[in-house]
Amino acid sequence: MTMNDGSRLIDNLQSVRGRIADAARRSGRSPDAVKLVAVTKYVGVEIARRLVEAGCRDLGEARPQALWQKAEALADEPIGWHLIGHLQRNKVARTLPLARLIHSGDSLRLIAAIEAEAAGAALVPVPLLIEVNVSGDASKHGFRPDELDALGEQLRQCRHVAVTGLMCMAGREGDLESARRDFEALRRLRDRLRSVWPAAIAVDDLSMGMSGDFEVAIEEGATIVRVGSALFEGT
Numbered sequence: 001m002t003m004n005d006g007s008r009l010i011d012n013l014q015s016v017r018g019r020i021a022d023a024a025r026r027s028g029r030s031p032d033a034v035k036l037v038a039v040t041k042y043v044g045v046e047i048a049r050r051l052v053e054a055g056c057r058d059l060g061e062a063r064p065q066a067l068w069q070k071a072e073a074l075a076d077e078p079i080g081w082h083l084i085g086h087l088q089r090n091k092v093a094r095t096l097p098l099a100r101l102i103h104s105g106d107s108l109r110l111i112a113a114i115e116a117e118a119a120g121a122a123l124v125p126v127p128l129l130i131e132v133n134v135s136g137d138a139s140k141h142g143f144r145p146d147e148l149d150a151l152g153e154q155l156r157q158c159r160h161v162a163v164t165g166l167m168c169m170a171g172r173e174g175d176l177e178s179a180r181r182d183f184e185a186l187r188r189l190r191d192r193l194r195s196v197w198p199a200a201i202a203v204d205d206l207s208m209g210m211s212g213d214f215e216v217a218i219e220e221g222a223t224i225v226r227v228g229s230a231l232f233e234g235t
């Protein structure tokens, strides 16, 4: 990746934003109803900084160490960091103060570790999405859909965790029809959990959709899309 042609990055960003807005309108929503998280895991600090200068305020990293490193290097920029990949329990303490939203609440043990750390450090409740393995793919993280009902009571007891919604990855990359079924399944789960989980738990956000399928995800109700490679094509 070179920095010679910064204009390509800006063109890509404008194109992604335009596609997000069009898909939002197709789903009967305002373009503002869908947040773009620009995934910077493929690029270094300077390219990430260009995205911020172009108006991206939400950046995502899949690995906690990479998030720490970029958050430190870009501490002077107004960035909200999103952890979108698996969080190991021994990395919770260092990640919580840096992350605006953790998308990868994928096990009870992790949620308990976040609760304990946030309680001990007297942090404000930690914004968290529950990751769901909607496709049932054994290689993917996340709760099984049939585990979610019972999770509500456990989440209610975690006073230092603020669940705001659900996250998923489509099972088969490149297959848009199967991706659409996965995204639709996540939306239906959210709608159901609104009446099953204790009312104190907000379940609004749907973090779903990546470079290959974000428009389909928005059509199925995504409120947050996580887009990386489409921003960096040709740069």
Ligand SMILES: *Cc1c(COP(=O)(O)O)cnc(C)c1O
Pocket: 039, 041, 062, 084, 085, 169, 209, 210, 211, 212, 226, 227, 228, 229, 230
């Ligand atoms: C890398 C990654 C993305 C972005 O993927 P692209 O296809 O490059 O847009 C989104 N979500 C997660 C969890 C990722 O790890």
